[in-house]
Amino acid sequence: MSDQGAFAFAETGSSAVFSPCGLYRHRLDRKVADTGPVVAVPGVNPSTADAEKNDATIRKDIGFGQRLGWGRIIKPNKFQLCATDVRELRDAADPIGPYADEYLYSIFKEADLVVPAWGPLAKLPRPLRQRWRRVVHIAQDAGHDTLWCFGTAQDGQPRHTLMLAYSTPLTPWRPPTP
Numbered sequence: 001m002s003d004q005g006a007f008a009f010a011e012t013g014s015s016a017v018f019s020p021c022g023l024y025r026h027r028l029d030r031k032v033a034d035t036g037p038v039v040a041v042p043g044v045n046p047s048t049a050d051a052e053k054n055d056a057t058i059r060k061d062i063g064f065g066q067r068l069g070w071g072r073i074i075k076p077n078k079f080q081l082c083a084t085d086v087r088e089l090r091d092a093a094d095p096i097g098p099y100a101d102e103y104l105y106s107i108f109k110e111a112d113l114v115v116p117a118w119g120p121l122a123k124l125p126r127p128l129r130q131r132w133r134r135v136v137h138i139a140q141d142a143g144h145d146t147l148w149c150f151g152t153a154q155d156g157q158p159r160h161t162l163m164l165a166y167s168t169p170l171t172p173w174r175p176p177t178p
Contacts, residue, residue, distance in 0.1 A: 036071030108142035
């Protein structure tokens with residue numbers, strides 16, 4: 001894994017790591033509390049959040065973290081290409097991004113819990129819909145035999161946090177079988 005340029009702001013407990021070209025975000029960190037577990041919440045792809053500003057998804061993830069007693073959230077993504085619309089992944093030469101699997105493994109090793117929250121696969125271009133299997137494999141290789149979620153969509157994929165009530169319980173996720 002190459003040094004891809006970390007941008008950290010110690011006073012806020014926020015940081016982000018982007019590729020040198022700025023097209024890919026490898027990780028986003030947010031301090032939620034002084035104590036508590038480190039929780040990786042992998043999503044689909046990065047939107048507009050960076051080391052200084054939050055987007056709607058990370059704000060919602062932080063809200064869940066506050067209610068559940070998490071200490072820190074790390075936000076990786078299945079696809080690391082920054083895009084405000086998931087349909088942009090369809091035409092990208094490399095929607096996954098450089099060093100994606102290495103960053104995922106490192107983040108999952110650092111995390112106490114892994115809580116996928118990428119939503120149903122139907123919103124993705126068809127050729128990209130199986131990427132989740134690799135992400136689950138990486139989490140398992142990093143020692144997470146149990147993954148958690150806030151319920152599942154009709155296709156068995158973990159629901160995206162953005163549209164969920166804060167009262168939604170965290171439950172073990174059983175990835176769908178082929």
